[in-house]
Structure formats: C-alpha cells, structure tokens
Amino acid sequence: MDVRDALPEEYPQLWQLFYETIHSVNAREYSPEQLDAWAPAEIEMSRWEARMASIHPFVAIEEHEIAGFCDVQPDGLIDMFFVHHQWQRRGVGRMLFAEIERRAEAMKLTSLHSHVSLTARSFFEAHGFSVEEPQQVTINGQTLSNFLMRRSLN
Numbered sequence: 001m002d003v004r005d006a007l008p009e010e011y012p013q014l015w016q017l018f019y020e021t022i023h024s025v026n027a028r029e030y031s032p033e034q035l036d037a038w039a040p041a042e043i044e045m046s047r048w049e050a051r052m053a054s055i056h057p058f059v060a061i062e063e064h065e066i067a068g069f070c071d072v073q074p075d076g077l078i079d080m081f082f083v084h085h086q087w088q089r090r091g092v093g094r095m096l097f098a099e100i101e102r103r104a105e106a107m108k109l110t111s112l113h114s115h116v117s118l119t120a121r122s123f124f125e126a127h128g129f130s131v132e133e134p135q136q137v138t139i140n141g142q143t144l145s146n147f148l149m150r151r152s153l154n
Contacts, residue, residue: 001060001061001062001067001091001092001095002060002061002062003058003059003060003061003095003096003098003099004058004059004061005056005057005058005059006052006056006057006058006059006066006069008049008052008053010059010066011045011048011049011052011053012045012048012049013066014048014052014057014059014066014069015043015045015048017066017068017069017082017084018039018080018082019039019041020084020085021082021083021084021085022035022038022039022082023035023039024085025085025088025119026038026117026118026119028119029117029118029119030117030118030119030144031142033142034139034142034143034144036140036142037139037140037141037142037144038139038140038142038144040140055071055073055079055080056071057069057070057071057080058070058071058096058099058103060083060087060092060095060096062087062090062092065084066084067083067084067087067090067092068081068082068083068084068087068092068093068095068096069082069096070082070096070099070100072100072103072104072107072109072112074107074109076104076109076110076111076112076113077112077113077114078100078112078113078114079114081093081096081114081120083096093123097127100112101153104153105153109153110152110153110154111150111151111152111153111154112129112150112151112153113132113148113149113150113151114129114148114149115135115137115146115147115148115149116129116146116147116148116149117144117146118145118146118147121147121149124149124151125149127151128151129149129150129151130149130150130151131147131148131149132147132148132149132150133147133148134146134147135147135148
C-alpha cells in the first residue's frame with residue numbers, strides 16, 4: 001500500500017468514497033435523513049473540489065484503487081478521515097494514521113484534533129485520542145452527534 005498526496009483529478013473519486021463510506025459504514029449510528037444531510041446524493045462538484053484543494057488530502061492506494069483519504073492541517077485538525085467501506089479493517093486506517101503522524105512531526109505539531117463521528121470514535125481512541133467534548137452539529141437541517149477528540153503528540 002502506498003500513501004501519497006491526492007491529485008486534483010482524483011477529487012471526484014474522493015467524493016464517491018466519502019459518499020459511499022458515510023452511507024454504508026455510518027448507517028449503523030445515523031438515520032437515513034442524517035446520512036443524506038451529511039453526504040447528499042447530489043452536490044456541486046466545484047465546491048467539493050475547492051474544499052479538497054484547500055485541505056490538501058492524501059490517499060492510500062491499494063491495488064490501483066483509492067482505499068482511503070485524510071488530511072492534517074497546520075493547526076493539527078484532521079478535517080477528513082475516510083476509509084472506503086470495502087477496505088475497512090484491512091490496515092488502511094493504520095497506514096493513513098502513520099502518515100498523519102509523519103506529517104504532524106514535520107510540521108512540529110504538539111497535538112492533533114478532529115470532529116469524530118459516533119462510528120469512528122473507537123478507532124480514534126485506539127490511536128491515542130480522547131474525547132474532549134460531545135457535540136451536536138447541524139448539517140443541512142439535520143442534527144448529528146459527534147465528538148471533538150484530541151491527542152497530544154508530546
């Protein structure tokens with residue numbers, strides 16, 4: 001498995017991975033209405049592409065497919081962390097976290113934080129994150145529960 005920066009022409013694939021993952025993996029903890037609000041069937045692709053360009057995601061490639069993607073921002077925020085539903089529990093998340101740690105070290109970050117779904121909480125805890133506070137966020141008229149989680153890098 002390789003990890004590298006995402007290419008702009010891959011941003012539509014990242015949307016598809018985002019959409020499919022939310023609607024399959026996160027369906028255990030969120031209602032269909034919440035999933036549709038979080039990842040609607042139709043989006044303005046130019047807005048998604050602009051968002052991806054602003055966060056500079058990196059991808060895990062396995063068997064010539066994008067198996068997952070994530071990012072880490074200069075303030076330590078992990079804005080996106082998604083592993084395709086067909087690649088769950090196969091080491092993709094672990095590989096992406098190793099890359100986050102490498103990049104965080106290069107940026108001299110002292111901590112990482114993320115807004116973590118109910119589904120991903122245990123995964124983030126397994127990687128040393130703790131819940132700082134439970135949150136209720138409203139997306140497209142739907143309220144979803146998640147957690148602000150943080151990990152010290154000292």
